[in-house]
Amino acid sequence: MLEQLLAGSLEDAMARREQRPYAVVEAEALARPAALDALEALAPADHMKVIAEVKRASPSRGDLAEIPEPQALAAQYEAGGASVVSVLTEQRKFKGSLADLEAVRKAVSIPVLRKDFIGDEYQVLEARAAGADLVLLIVAALPQETLARLYAKIRELGMTPLVEAHSAEEVARAVDLGAELIGVNARNLSTFELDRELFGRVADQIPAGVIRVAESAVLDVTDVERYREAGADAVLVGEALVTNDPIATLASYLSV
Numbered sequence: 542m543l544e545q546l547l548a549g550s551l552e553d554a555m556a557r558r559e560q561r562p563y564a565v566v567e568a569e570a571l572a573r574p575a576a577l578d579a580l581e582a583l584a585p586a587d588h589m590k591v592i593a594e595v596k597r598a599s600p601s602r603g604d605l606a607e608i609p610e611p612q613a614l615a616a617q618y619e620a621g622g623a624s625v626v627s628v629l630t631e632q633r634k635f636k637g638s639l640a641d642l643e644a645v646r647k648a649v650s651i652p653v654l655r656k657d658f659i660g661d662e663y664q665v666l667e668a669r670a671a672g673a674d675l676v677l678l679i680v681a682a683l684p685q686e687t688l689a690r691l692y693a694k695i696r697e698l699g700m701t702p703l704v705e706a707h708s709a710e711e712v713a714r715a716v717d718l719g720a721e722l723i724g725v726n727a728r729n730l731s732t733f734e735l736d737r738e739l740f741g742r743v744a745d746q747i748p749a750g751v752i753r754v755a756e757s758a759v760l761d762v763t764d765v766e767r768y769r770e771a772g773a774d775a776v777l778v779g780e781a782l783v784t785n786d787p788i789a790t791l792a793s794y795l796s797v
């Protein structure tokens with residue numbers, strides 16, 4: 542499934558490139574005001590930080606919420622104390638878009654993450670042109686050389702890569718890249734199986750000074766407490782926020 546998701550996102554990006562050539566999007570990306578400092582926003586604190594996701598649907602869970610105005614939801618996330626807003630821009634299975642990202646960018650003043658299946662520099666340029674401050678890189682999706690090239694491109698544009706791993710070996714590859722922000726995803730993106738103990742098993746592999754994010758299947762405050770005890774600085778949450786009162790849910794998570 543991960544291969545299909547990446548292939549679909551790349552195909553869609555190449556179709557957009559036919560309409561908006563590389564040089565045009567590059568000029569837009571370079572004309573943007575500087576990206577916001579995501580590492581500062583997510584710096585370890587005396588409470589758990591939250592990356593709050595705009596997520597309409599997913600391959601493992603189907604339709605979750607309509608979200609006709611992603612900017613309104615993002616504004617609620619900011620008001621509720623989220624440190625970063627994650628916007629799923631993948632169209633085929635997640636029903637997201639770059640237009641969602643642009644709308645969210647205009648509505649909030651906290652950093653915004655482009656969450657998609659990134660495999661090409663053009664997608665990185667698109668992210669910056671739309672106003673993203675962070676871009677997701679999935680270790681399982683790409684060879685190390687490609688990851689390193691995209692990591693460098695994201696940094697060159699002043700953005701922060703969120704490098705996502707789903708095993709001890711992938712955490713080691715994220716560390717080798719020099720990642721300053723590492724996400725451990727409890728969800729296997731090929732099988733959709735959840736491993737809620739994974740973060741606890743690999744957290745010690747992440748060097749001191751690197752920000753640690755626990756991703757996926759954070760469904761209630763006890764999950765947040767478990768991840769906090771295991772050393773997480775932040776949690777990335779989609780479903781629990783789009784299917785419940787986001788302000789109340791954020792308040793309970795931020796109390797940990």
Ligand SMILES: O=C(O)c1ccccc1NCC(=O)[C@H](O)[C@H](O)COP(=O)(O)O
Nearest residue numbers: 599600601730756757758759778779780
């Ligand atoms: O969510 C999925 O089903 C999914 C399937 C395949 C690839 C990626 C997928 N999700 C992306 C994410 O990483 C999550 O949206 C994110 O971590 C939030 O997860 P959740 O809180 O469980 O909605």
